[in-house]
Amino acid sequence: MLLWVAGVSPFSVYGADDDVQRIEAGRRIATFCANCHGASGVSAIPNVPNLAAQNPDYLLAQIDAFVTGKRKNAFMEGLMKVLEPADKTAVATFYAAQPAPPVSVVPEAQRVAGGAAFTRLCARCHGDNGHGNATTPRLAGQQAEYLRLNLERYLNLSGERFYAPMTAAVTQLGDKNIPAVIAYLRSLP
Ligand code: HEC
Ligand code: HEC
Structure with a gap:
């Protein structure tokens, strides 16, 4: 029951x-x-x-x-x-309960730059390891194109989903730094 x-x-x-x-x-x-x-x-x-x-x-x-x-x-x-x-x-x-997605090998410079940005702007909610919690999604190993699509949606307020703190975080990150953060997240187990 x-x-x-x-x-x-x-x-x-x-x-x-x-x-x-x-x-x-x-x-x-x-x-x-x-x-x-x-x-x-x-x-x-x-x-x-x-x-x-x-x-x-x-x-x-x-x-x-x-x-x-x-x-x-x-x-x-x-x-x-x-x-x-x-x-x-x-x-x-x-x-x-399913095993985490496989990690990707990404260019080292991007991984390092993305990791620094993630630690500064994202980790306090999504966790140091990108594993999230009950209210915040796991990002580690997520699909690159899906990550990009959704970061752009929060940034541009295009209407598919809305969460003001995410819009603030991606605005601080800046469009040009999105690829590095995605590379970093793809490298996380
Ligand atoms: C204040 C807490 C907070 C901060 C800071 C934050 N996020 Fe989020 N993030 C969330 C929450 C909560 C959601 C789910 C919101 C929703 O329901 O749409 C989310 C959603 C996402 C999603 C969608 C994931 C999915 O599975 O659909 C991505 C990608 C993401 N965040 C990346 C980032 C990145 C990259 C940063 C740093 C630049 C960041 N977040 C900063 C709380 C945060
Ligand atoms: C025809 C393809 C398709 C099928 C079948 C499908 N989904 Fe989805 N699902 C999607 C797409 C595309 C998205 C992303 C939508 C977006 O970009 O906001 C999604 C998003 C989701 C999300 C949000 C994940 C996140 O990280 O925020 C959940 C949860 C989900 N689907 C569960 C399910 C479940 C459970 C089923 C089966 C009962 C299912 N889906 C069947 C295409 C599909």
Whole structure:
């Protein structure tokens, strides 16, 4: 039985056995997602995000953001509306439990410059290792094109998603430094 406690993450109210069951239920739901997000959440399409090892609470929050239309993507908005609450929790638990995406080898100068910018402007929210937390996404190993697309969206307020502190952070970073930060994030395990 699902026990959702108001204000408490649904991920904290289950025991280990329930987790195993939810991962298996999530694996079945994820077959509908695999064409785009990959069988274990590592996407083969550059503008489709990896979901593997992403934080489950963040995944759930984004699923709901598509449902309410706070986050805009015509396909994802439609698909997320057909998921029951238990399906959403299960699929988020499944992806969170998958091994992290592979790291990329990137030019050293870019990695160093990107790392310095990330430490200065991003790490306080996304974590020193880019692993995020319940409210802030993991960025380590994320798809390069997806990262670029979303950083530009926050920067240009193009309307697909809105989070003022992200707009402030990318504005401080500056358009020209985006490629270095992406290279750095691609190199993080
Ligand atoms: C037709 C391709 C396609 C399918 C199938 C698909 N997705 Fe997506 N998904 C996308 C794209 C593209 C985005 C990025 C949208 C954007 O740029 O904002 C996305 C974004 C997401 C995000 C946000 C991730 C983040 O880092 O913010 C989640 C969560 C997600 N999808 C879950 C799912 C789940 C669960 C399923 C299956 C039930 C699914 N998707 C099926 C294409 C797809
Ligand atoms: C004040 C905290 C904060 C700071 C500082 C911050 N971020 Fe974020 N970031 C967030 C949150 C929260 C989200 C999710 C917002 C949403 O729901 O759209 C996010 C989303 C993102 C995304 C979208 C990831 C995905 O999976 O869809 C990227 C990429 C990103 N941030 C990169 C950065 C970079 C690069 C910097 C530094 C230049 C940075 N962030 C600084 C909190 C922060």
